[in-house]
Amino acid sequence: MPDKPDRNAIEVVNVSKIFGSGEGQVAALDKVSVSIRENEFFTLLGPSGCGKTTLLRLIAGFDFPTAGGILLYGHDIAPLPPFKRPVNTVFQSYALFPHMTVADNIGFGLEMLGKPKAEIKARVAEMLKLVKMEALAGRRTGQISGGQQQRVALARALAPQPKVLLLDEPLSALDYKLRKEMQIELKRLQHETGITFIFVTHDQEEALTMSDRIAVMSSGKILQVGSPWDIYDKPAERFVADFIGETNFLTAAISGVGNGKARATLKSGTTIEATVAEGFQPKDNATVVVRPEHAKLTKDKGDLSGTVENIVYFGTDTHIHVQLDSGEAFTVRQQNTRSAGCGFERGDKVGIMIGNDAAQVLRD
Amino acid sequence: MATAEEVAKAAERRDVRDRWLLSAPALLVILFAATGPLLIVLVYSFLTPGAYGDVKWQFSSDAWTSVFLERDIFDDTLSLAAAHVTIFWRSIKLAVVTTLATLALGFPTAYFMATRSEKTRDLWLFLITIPFWTNLLIRTFAVLQIIRNEGIVNTILLKLGIVSAPVQILYTDTAILIGMAYVYLPLMVLPIYASMEKLDFRLVEAGYDLYATRFKVLRKIIFPLVKPGVIAGSILVFIPALGAYVTPSVLGGGKNMMLSNLIELQFGQGRNWPLGSALSITVMIIVMVALLAYVRNAGKSGVRHG
Numbered sequence: 001m002p003d004k005p006d007r008n009a010i011e012v013v014n015v016s017k018i019f020g021s022g023e024g025q026v027a028a029l030d031k032v033s034v035s036i037r038e039n040e041f042f043t044l045l046g047p048s049g050c051g052k053t054t055l056l057r058l059i060a061g062f063d064f065p066t067a068g069g070i071l072l073y074g075h076d077i078a079p080l081p082p083f084k085r086p087v088n089t090v091f092q093s094y095a096l097f098p099h100m101t102v103a104d105n106i107g108f109g110l111e112m113l114g115k116p117k118a119e120i121k122a123r124v125a126e127m128l129k130l131v132k133m134e135a136l137a138g139r140r141t142g143q144i145s146g147g148q149q150q151r152v153a154l155a156r157a158l159a160p161q162p163k164v165l166l167l168d169e170p171l172s173a174l175d176y177k178l179r180k181e182m183q184i185e186l187k188r189l190q191h192e193t194g195i196t197f198i199f200v201t202h203d204q205e206e207a208l209t210m211s212d213r214i215a216v217m218s219s220g221k222i223l224q225v226g227s228p229w230d231i232y233d234k235p236a237e238r239f240v241a242d243f244i245g246e247t248n249f250l251t252a253a254i255s256g257v258g259n260g261k262a263r264a265t266l267k268s269g270t271t272i273e274a275t276v277a278e279g280f281q282p283k284d285n286a287t288v289v290v291r292p293e294h295a296k297l298t299k300d301k302g303d304l305s306g307t308v309e310n311i312v313y314f315g316t317d318t319h320i321h322v323q324l325d326s327g328e329a330f331t332v333r334q335q336n337t338r339s340a341g342c343g344f345e346r347g348d349k350v351g352i353m354i355g356n357d358a359a360q361v362l363r364d
Numbered sequence: 365m366a367t368a369e370e371v372a373k374a375a376e377r378r379d380v381r382d383r384w385l386l387s388a389p390a391l392l393v394i395l396f397a398a399t400g401p402l403l404i405v406l407v408y409s410f411l412t413p414g415a416y417g418d419v420k421w422q423f424s425s426d427a428w429t430s431v432f433l434e435r436d437i438f439d440d441t442l443s444l445a446a447a448h449v450t451i452f453w454r455s456i457k458l459a460v461v462t463t464l465a466t467l468a469l470g471f472p473t474a475y476f477m478a479t480r481s482e483k484t485r486d487l488w489l490f491l492i493t494i495p496f497w498t499n500l501l502i503r504t505f506a507v508l509q510i511i512r513n514e515g516i517v518n519t520i521l522l523k524l525g526i527v528s529a530p531v532q533i534l535y536t537d538t539a540i541l542i543g544m545a546y547v548y549l550p551l552m553v554l555p556i557y558a559s560m561e562k563l564d565f566r567l568v569e570a571g572y573d574l575y576a577t578r579f580k581v582l583r584k585i586i587f588p589l590v591k592p593g594v595i596a597g598s599i600l601v602f603i604p605a606l607g608a609y610v611t612p613s614v615l616g617g618g619k620n621m622m623l624s625n626l627i628e629l630q631f632g633q634g635r636n637w638p639l640g641s642a643l644s645i646t647v648m649i650i651v652m653v654a655l656l657a658y659v660r661n662a663g664k665s666g667v668r669h670g
Contacts, residue, residue: 062569082572095570099588108584109574160575 009196010036015068028054030220043199045207046217052200060089088157089166094149096141103137109160127155147178167199204244216240236363241289248330252288264288267326270303274359287362292333294358302351318342409641417635427638455623459605465545466601470552478560504614507543535617543615552597559593595662
């Protein structure tokens with residue numbers, strides 16, 4: 001992991017947001033606390049309705065928290081209107097002004113800040129170059145493509161040099177190829193400008209590839225904050241493990257907790273080593289997760305045994321669904337080679353080997 | 365055998381014929397209901413008035429001369445018709461002020477309506493259109509009841525001790541303005557609302573996000589985007605306001621003549637149909653010139669949608 005300065009750009013402290021009142025009230029955010037470091041690409045990841053956009057809107061100032069504080073470099077900005085916060089947003093719909101040219105859109109923030117004309121012109125030119133849109137500066141926003149609009153929206157939000165840039169699912173309207181391009185482009189922009197990015201998405205792959213750190217959200221709560229590696233390899237909760245990537249859940253009795261490791265005795269009676277969070281109390285009925293690519297299928301006896309139920313070919317790899325003798329289901333992902341087949345057939349009796357560092361004990 | 369070209373030509377001929385046939389009813393209506401009467405008015409304005417109304421079929425440009433000029437009855441010299449100029453000026457002023465007043469009231473109203481939830485919007489729209497169900501004369505008399513010396517406004521002011529004697533509102537230009545603003549307000553609200561409803565309020569948020577204050581957002585984002593509605597509303601109010609007859613007659617008490625009263629006078633007691641015709645056309649020209657100037661001016665800095 002790259003070294004990041006430990007200064008916090010944004011601190012969200014115990015923020016709750018309740019919409020509506022009385023019977024119909026909904027808690028969109030429930031006592032959320034999170035710190036976002038200066039200069040980092042931070043992603044809020046979760047399914048729709050998890051509160052990630054609400055949190056972003058609270059930071060932007062479009063909504064105000066019901067309780068709690070939002071600090072920007074130590075100053076409480078929660079009561080400030082959006083136009084008094086040195087924070088800019090890239091909207092999901094881009095929200096470009098249709099009655100202005102591309103250049104006017106990009107210069108709007110600076111104009112509103114009362115910057116001198118010459119400075120605005122220079123900065124707009126710089127931004128146009130940054131997003132490679134020099135040729136279309138005089139166009140109306142309705143006359144450019146979706147991907148180009150996306151670039152203009154980025155340039156417009158970056159032009160006033162905000163302390164923090166907020167991005168609300170900015171890539172969701174683009175097609176797959178363009179989205180991949182823009183992911184790289186966004187990383188480049190973040191690197192070049194050195195601005196803290198807070199990125200909202202429901203796309204776990206996008207989150208994993210772009211972020212320095214990810215906060216996984218569900219039902220108005222942040223479940224886990226960590227690097228993409230942490231989130232993927234050491235999910236703390238069932239929801240996180242399930243939402244990100246594919247995974248196998250196994251019931252196990254946990255003993256011998258210490259030093260981040262524990263002994264997990266599976267239903268089959270085999271004991272494997274698993275990583276575990278600090279302070280975990282040993283118990284009989286815990287859940288252990290194993291990623292499909294971290295297990296290996298064998299014709300011999302493994303840590304687990306079962307019968308091949310289904311084989312699904314994916315091009316780069318093959319998913320082999322196994323019905324365990326314990327009654328649980330288990331999927332193994334096997335890298336494909338050019339030799340025909342994966343070496344197994346439906347109905348085969350197989351064993352599953354679980355590596356030494358492959359299993360993670362969930363908190364619940 | 366007909367060549368492809370001949371077939372195409374024949375088809376085109378048929379097409380043209382069908383087009384004329386299908387548009388014939390509309391053309392007839394426009395010809396007889398709109399253009400025809402206007403032509404009659406135009407012809408009448410160049411004839412001589414008959415002794416008991418109507419016209420004598422004898423060419424005369426007197427009517428046009430007397431739109432703005434008057435002939436001295438003793439020495440036939442021409443001088444500016446001060447009375448006519450005053451009436452024109454008063455009517456134009458009142459129409460402009462009415463337009464501005466309805467805009468000032470209508471814009472916030474439309475904004476309020478457009479920012480409600482979808483269900484309540486329909487309710488507000490319904491409430492705005494209710495006045496259309498009632499006859500104009502009745503609505504005008506309702507305003508009269510409110511502002512007259514013994515009316516609601518004066519009664520309340522007296523009871524509260526704010527004034528010691530009733531404020532004379534009725535039969536003043538203010539009364540006409542109040543009445544006209546009330547009557548024409550929906551015509552301003554509806555087109556602005558139609559524009560405002562289509563406005564993407566995320567643009568407003570984007571404006572706030574980019575350091576625009578509430579006033580700047582209104583001026584730089586909302587107003588330019590709903591301008592087509594504002595222009596339409598202004599036209600819809602200005603035109604009937606300039607020719608308003610009922611409201612000025614009832615609330616102005618006939619003391620201060622308006623253009624419509626002046627024209628009506630020529631066709632009634634004045635028995636000068638050519639002058640009435642010339643005045644009518646003059647009003648039309650004023651409206652057209654004003655509209656052209658307005659639309660061109662508004663379009664210059666304006667929005668091109670789409």
